[in-house]
Amino acid sequence: MAFEGLSERLQQVMSRIRGKGKVTEADVKEMMREVRLALLEADVNFKVVKDFIKQVSERAVGQEVMKSLTPGQQVIKIVKEELTALMGGEQSQIAVAKKPPTVVMMVGLQGAGKTTTTGKLANWLRKRHNRKPLLVAADVYRPAAIKQLETLGKQLSVPVFSLGEHENPVEIAKRALEQAKAEHCDYVLIDTAGRLHIDEGLMDELRQMKEAVKPDEIFLVVDAMTGQDAVNVAQSFHEQLGITGVILTKLDGDTRGGAALSIRAVTGAPIKFAGMGEKLDALEPFHPERMASRILGMGDVLTLIEKAQAAVDEEKAKELEQKMRTATFTLDDFLDQLGQVRKLGPLDELIKMLPGANKIKGLANIQVDEKQIARVEAIIRSMTKEEKMHPEIINGSRKKRIAKGSGTTVQEVNRLLKQFDEMKKMMKMMTNVPKGKKKGFRFPFM
Amino acid sequence: MGFFQKLKEKWTKQADTVTEKFKEGLSKTRTSFAGKVNDLIARYRKVDEEFFEELEEILIAADVGVATVMELVDELKMEVKRRNIQDPAQMRDVIAEKLIDIYRAGSAARELASLRIQEDGLTVILFVGVNGVGKTTTIGKLAHKLKAEGKSVLLAAGDTFRAGAIEQLEVWGERVGVDVIKQAAGSDPAAVMYDAIQAAKARGVDVLLCDTAGRLQNKVNLMKELEKVKRVISREIPGAPHEVLLVLDATTGQNAMSQAKLFKEATDVTGIVLTKLDGTAKGGIVLAIRNELNIPVKLVGLGEKMDDLQVFDPEQYVYGLFADWLDS
Numbered sequence A: 001m002a003f004e005g006l007s008e009r010l011q012q013v014m015s016r017i018r019g020k021g022k023v024t025e026a027d028v029k030e031m032m033r034e035v036r037l038a039l040l041e042a043d044v045n046f047k048v049v050k051d052f053i054k055q056v057s058e059r060a061v062g063q064e065v066m067k068s069l070t071p072g073q074q075v076i077k078i079v080k081e082e083l084t085a086l087m088g089g090e091q092s093q094i095a096v097a098k099k100p101p102t103v104v105m106m107v108g109l110q111g112a113g114k115t116t117t118t119g120k121l122a123n124w125l126r127k128r129h130n131r132k133p134l135l136v137a138a139d140v141y142r143p144a145a146i147k148q149l150e151t152l153g154k155q156l157s158v159p160v161f162s163l164g165e166h167e168n169p170v171e172i173a174k175r176a177l178e179q180a181k182a183e184h185c186d187y188v189l190i191d192t193a194g195r196l197h198i199d200e201g202l203m204d205e206l207r208q209m210k211e212a213v214k215p216d217e218i219f220l221v222v223d224a225m226t227g228q229d230a231v232n233v234a235q236s237f238h239e240q241l242g243i244t245g246v247i248l249t250k251l252d253g254d255t256r257g258g259a260a261l262s263i264r265a266v267t268g269a270p271i272k273f274a275g276m277g278e279k280l281d282a283l284e285p286f287h288p289e290r291m292a293s294r295i296l297g298m299g300d301v302l303t304l305i306e307k308a309q310a311a312v313d314e315e316k317a318k319e320l321e322q323k324m325r326t327a328t329f330t331l332d333d334f335l336d337q338l339g340q341v342r343k344l345g346p347l348d349e350l351i352k353m354l355p356g357a358n359k360i361k362g363l364a365n366i367q368v369d370e371k372q373i374a375r376v377e378a379i380i381r382s383m384t385k386e387e388k389m390h391p392e393i394i395n396g397s398r399k400k401r402i403a404k405g406s407g408t409t410v411q412e413v414n415r416l417l418k419q420f421d422e423m424k425k426m427m428k429m430m431t432n433v434p435k436g437k438k439k440g441f442r443f444p445f446m
Numbered sequence B: 001m002g003f004f005q006k007l008k009e010k011w012t013k014q015a016d017t018v019t020e021k022f023k024e025g026l027s028k029t030r031t032s033f034a035g036k037v038n039d040l041i042a043r044y045r046k047v048d049e050e051f052f053e054e055l056e057e058i059l060i061a062a063d064v065g066v067a068t069v070m071e072l073v074d075e076l077k078m079e080v081k082r083r084n085i086q087d088p089a090q091m092r093d094v095i096a097e098k099l100i101d102i103y104r105a106g107s108a109a110r111e112l113a114s115l116r117i118q119e120d121g122l123t124v125i126l127f128v129g130v131n132g133v134g135k136t137t138t139i140g141k142l143a144h145k146l147k148a149e150g151k152s153v154l155l156a157a158g159d160t161f162r163a164g165a166i167e168q169l170e171v172w173g174e175r176v177g178v179d180v181i182k183q184a185a186g187s188d189p190a191a192v193m194y195d196a197i198q199a200a201k202a203r204g205v206d207v208l209l210c211d212t213a214g215r216l217q218n219k220v221n222l223m224k225e226l227e228k229v230k231r232v233i234s235r236e237i238p239g240a241p242h243e244v245l246l247v248l249d250a251t252t253g254q255n256a257m258s259q260a261k262l263f264k265e266a267t268d269v270t271g272i273v274l275t276k277l278d279g280t281a282k283g284g285i286v287l288a289i290r291n292e293l294n295i296p297v298k299l300v301g302l303g304e305k306m307d308d309l310q311v312f313d314p315e316q317y318v319y320g321l322f323a324d325w326l327d328s
């Protein structure tokens, strides 16, 4: 497969290392060759890759790995730690000006997602932090850009400042700031027109705007699908404007997102938010560690857990995590989870966050039939406690009874049992990188 | 006559504004790419392993993609052996030839490169792609181009989802002087297409350009919606859409391959529009897409203005990339 993803590649190599008792220097070298290719395929800039490989190799070939008890795990840890470090360690927050309003400029290339992200940010500030933002329509170039922001403002019931498309963007920003002060807004979010980093005239306009409104944040909005050029773009914007943070958009796509690593490496500016969809609430704080996990193919267990925590009580979430990790997951838990999980949002989205989900045939593109879930629930409810704990005791007559009790068929019961068994195996894979063959697999409600 | 010599002749004969524009648009690309290769050639006395390693990096930096680069470099190594090349200067021709080979592999690219506009009757062109790549802008530019060629054009505002999308297309319609068929925001895009086709038939226009909402290729439901839009068009006019153009942003990295694959699966893409080549990105992934999926690039976007759209010609593209070498 020519365009194998980073996670697949790393998992292959790492499972090889994991499988062995000891790691030789040659192993590390071989592994790093794969890591290099994988990172390049993930669009990490080749210079950044070089540095990364050097750093990791230095650490890996040292004693830490050679003398440790589980060398493969050590290497995974080092690779992941370095990836995380490269993306900036701790997660960041949005600036707060000493004297409000806090002024935020949104800048970036054409089509990166600035306008939508500006709307999302307004929504995020208001909903999560109870702030009063003002949206500023300073993109006077792209047809209907102002209209777009106005529509978003209407949807969110957030005021939009606009002077039409015949006014100078610097002037618009200045006047917006005055209005924000007069109306005691906490945040001024300025949506600027997309532009090329090599467009001197338009870059100068941004410099003038910066001079005029003295922003507390200048966010560079970058498409997560950006290739090798991400470093040139980020570096250029940074040199000319001094960006304070990065927002990565379209991370709900299937891109590996290597640009995240590149941008952070060349600008040093933290990645603060991630856009996860077209809806206005699809903005999340950026978690470097989770991004590293995602890149490494460990799935987004943490996001899943966090989501679970929001909807489920904490105890239960911890229990779930533990059970997923140790794969001591019973049909009872499954039933419980079905109920809990349905509160979390669309199931297909959740499943995609599961580690290893991308490796299982058919799982990436599944669609969940919510009606089938009800049937599955009925089947499990018709089991005895004992049966739920130890499904292997369910014989022919028990199956008949369960089918009757749930108003389903023996075939459906069989299918559920088989699928539950496979699911448990998959859960094992989440924490233990799989070595064996991965079979195609479907939940009963797909 | 060397390969470059031939290319040069071709373009000096044909030296028109198009080529100038192309050169201008790709100048950044050229400086960084060809400049680097020139520098590489100047620094090496011999074509050796290190030379190839650096060449690999230059190609990767152009987003050509690891797999294609490996393939290309392997072939170059074989060629070097076969021809017993030692002087790095000789590599210029060989590299350019191979790049064009990769692009051309397996087809007579010439006809493929031009848009399939019907001799008589209505031609329908459907635009698809992920968010923000330049679909709507390209439609505006293409409408202008077709109109200048004497065709009558109608636009269909099939992006009923993104805020301001209909208005954006309307502005382009006004600029270019063509009508836009639309419904209210939030309505069914397939219904908009149906309306547009009826209108196009009734008015007897030559070309209908259909905008669609940007969507990420991994969103199953949205891809289904696109399939439905296409079905409606085919049902109303057998053989339509005559072109399904996937718009790709040149800044995109390896994900463009996934875009091409999944959009092709859903809508049977017939060609690519490579936009934003006026930036510093090289869009090298189109080589791999051409190679693996056999989808040709048909148009390139070189800016935001009405006339910033050009027909793609692989030789011209390579000429743009390698102009420095030719001039020297």
Ligand SMILES: Nc1nc2c(ncn2[C@@H]2O[C@H](COP(=O)(O)OP(=O)(O)OP(=O)(O)O)[C@@H](O)[C@H]2O)c(=O)[nH]1
Pocket (backbone or CB within 6 Å): A110, A111, A142, A194, A196, B129, B130, B131, B132, B133, B134, B135, B136, B137, B138, B159, B162, B165, B212, B213, B214, B215, B247, B275, B276, B277, B278, B279, B300, B301, B302, B303, B304, B308
């Ligand atoms: N520099 C440059 N900018 C371009 C080019 N083509 C489009 N753009 C700009 O890219 C941005 C996005 O273009 P749109 O045409 O709105 O893209 P779209 O694919 O229709 O976007 P959605 O409908 O939101 O999915 C706009 O600011 C365009 O002006 C190009 O060739 N070069």
Ligand SMILES: [Mg+2]
Pocket (backbone or CB within 6 Å): B135, B136, B137, B159, B165, B211, B212, B213, B214
């Ligand atoms: Mg559009």
